[in-house]
Amino acid sequence: MNIKEVSERLKIPKETLRYWENNGLIPKVPRNSSGYRDYTENEIKWALFIKAMRSAGMSVESLIEFVDLYNAHRGSQEAQKSLVKEQYEILLAKRNELDKTLNYLSYKLDHFEDHVMPFLEEEEYYELRKEQMLDDNNQDE
Numbered sequence: 004m005n006i007k008e009v010s011e012r013l014k015i016p017k018e019t020l021r022y023w024e025n026n027g028l029i030p031k032v033p034r035n036s037s038g039y040r041d042y043t044e045n046e047i048k049w050a051l052f053i054k055a056m057r058s059a060g061m062s063v064e065s066l067i068e069f070v071d072l073y074n075a076h077r078g079s080q081e082a083q084k085s086l087v088k089e090q091y092e093i094l095l096a097k098r099n100e101l102d103k104t105l106n107y108l109s110y111k112l113d114h115f116e117d118h119v120m121p122f123l124e125e126e127e128y129y130e131l132r133k134e135q136m137l138d139d140n141n142q143d144e
Contacts, residue, residue, distance in 0.1 A: 004042045006032075013047070015054055028053050028066055060097070061090045099140060103133045 010017045023029045024040075029049040032040040042050075056066055069086050072079040107129050 004047070006040045006042070009042045009047060009050065013050055013054060015050060020050060023050065023053055026063065026067065027070055028063070056087075056090060059090050059094045061086075065090070095140070099133075099136055102136050103129070106132045106136070 004012075006017050006020055009015070010020060020029070024032055024046075029046050032042055032046050035041040053066060056069075057063075061069075065086060069083055072083045072086070110128060110132075
């Protein structure tokens, strides 16, 4: 599959795919007889993984570390898992903060006409919802 097709399939700019390849985030893409990139499912899977981890906020440096660990093979699975778990926890914390903010804004919209609520009462509601969200998430685990 050529770079244009991969770009469209994964909704990743061609320049980004080239950057990832040049920086070792995805394996070197084989070339066809004309010298054009000819992606296999292996490079496409890597691109999808890198896209997901970048969407999760993982830095390019951490991804390079992950790929280096993967390429080292022996004894690196726990370290790889640790990097993914760390990013998962960061993303979960961000989601919790977003949920808290969404709940607060939802409340504000539901009570938009009643904007006379004292600040301290609003602050209590905001913090109370945060605690409830954390309790809910801890019960899910």
